[in-house]
Amino acid sequence: MDSQHHPAATAVRARALTKVYGSGEAAVRALDGVDVDFAAGAFTAIMGPSGSGKSTLMHLLAGLDSATSGQAWLGDTEVTGLDDAGMTLLRRERVGFVFQAFNLLPMFTAAQNITLPLELAGRAPDPAWLGTLVATLGLADRLTHRPGELSGGQQQRVAIARALVTRPDVVFADEPTGNLDSRGGAQVLSFLRTSVRELGRTVVMVTHDPSAAAYADRVVLLADGRVAGDIVDPTPESVLAGLDALRTLDEVH
Numbered sequence: 303m304d305s306q307h308h309p310a311a312t313a314v315r316a317r318a319l320t321k322v323y324g325s326g327e328a329a330v331r332a333l334d335g336v337d338v339d340f341a342a343g344a345f346t347a348i349m350g351p352s353g354s355g356k357s358t359l360m361h362l363l364a365g366l367d368s369a370t371s372g373q374a375w376l377g378d379t380e381v382t383g384l385d386d387a388g389m390t391l392l393r394r395e396r397v398g399f400v401f402q403a404f405n406l407l408p409m410f411t412a413a414q415n416i417t418l419p420l421e422l423a424g425r426a427p428d429p430a431w432l433g434t435l436v437a438t439l440g441l442a443d444r445l446t447h448r449p450g451e452l453s454g455g456q457q458q459r460v461a462i463a464r465a466l467v468t469r470p471d472v473v474f475a476d477e478p479t480g481n482l483d484s485r486g487g488a489q490v491l492s493f494l495r496t497s498v499r500e501l502g503r504t505v506v507m508v509t510h511d512p513s514a515a516a517y518a519d520r521v522v523l524l525a526d527g528r529v530a531g532d533i534v535d536p537t538p539e540s541v542l543a544g545l546d547a548l549r550t551l552d553e554v555h
């Protein structure tokens with residue numbers, strides 16, 4: 303095991319993380335004191351009913367939005383202590399994003415889309431790493447194609463390569479299979495898992511799909527802006543059971 307690989311290390315941490323949108327009677331407590339750790343070198347899914355705070359949590363952890371109170375860290379950097387310029391730098395240098403809508407630039411080839419984050423950061427591509435990503439994601443014969451000439455699943459694989467090309471500390475994936483058919487979705491999920499197991503990356507994925515969540519090493523369940531469950535080595539069945547338990551709790555209250 304090389305010196306950069308500490309399986310027990312924490313990639314992302316939140317303590318009493320709270321987000322309130324609006325004020326007065328219109329105030330919505332989207333996150334209500336979240337304490338959570340995401341291990342480095344692991345694939346973690348965040349699940350919960352619609353409106354439970356999944357996107358808000360991801361946005362705060364990734365430096366896309368600021369917290370009302372509480373703290374979040376990416377490695378040793380306190381994300382909640384950064385100003386706008388610091389958050390921009392953190393997103394560019396240390397975080398990779400995969401969105402439901404792929405967000406590729408239509409006039410660029412797959413290869414150009416993949417290396418775009420390096421161009422923006424003024425960094426030269428590492429040919430060995432680029433080669434590994436392209437081979438792992440099965441994109442070698444698609445590099446000169448534009449997004450319009452690729453299937454949804456292929457476009458999302460390009461987006462994953464783009465998210466990984468800077469070797470970010472963490473990749474945040476927001477419903478990455480939401481626009482894919484089941485075959486394309488399954489491929490994307492196995493590539494996310496491979497990028498963790500074989501390439502040592504860290505992935506945090508928001509999803510509402512129990513079978514997607516079952517690809518992860520662990521599932522964190524949210525309900526009403528709080529952590530409401532934690533499932534290690536999830537299966538579609540254990541995730542469904544966890545979600546059902548949340549619903550039952552809701553009915554009791």
Ligand code: ADP
Pocket residue numbers: 323324330331332350351352353354355356357358359
């Ligand atoms: P999820 O991703 O689990 O569906 P969200 O994080 O999107 O949940 O939303 C959590 C709560 O915060 C919901 O009640 C939602 O309506 C509210 N919310 C999210 N974003 C905003 C916003 N920009 N302004 C006001 N309320 C918001």
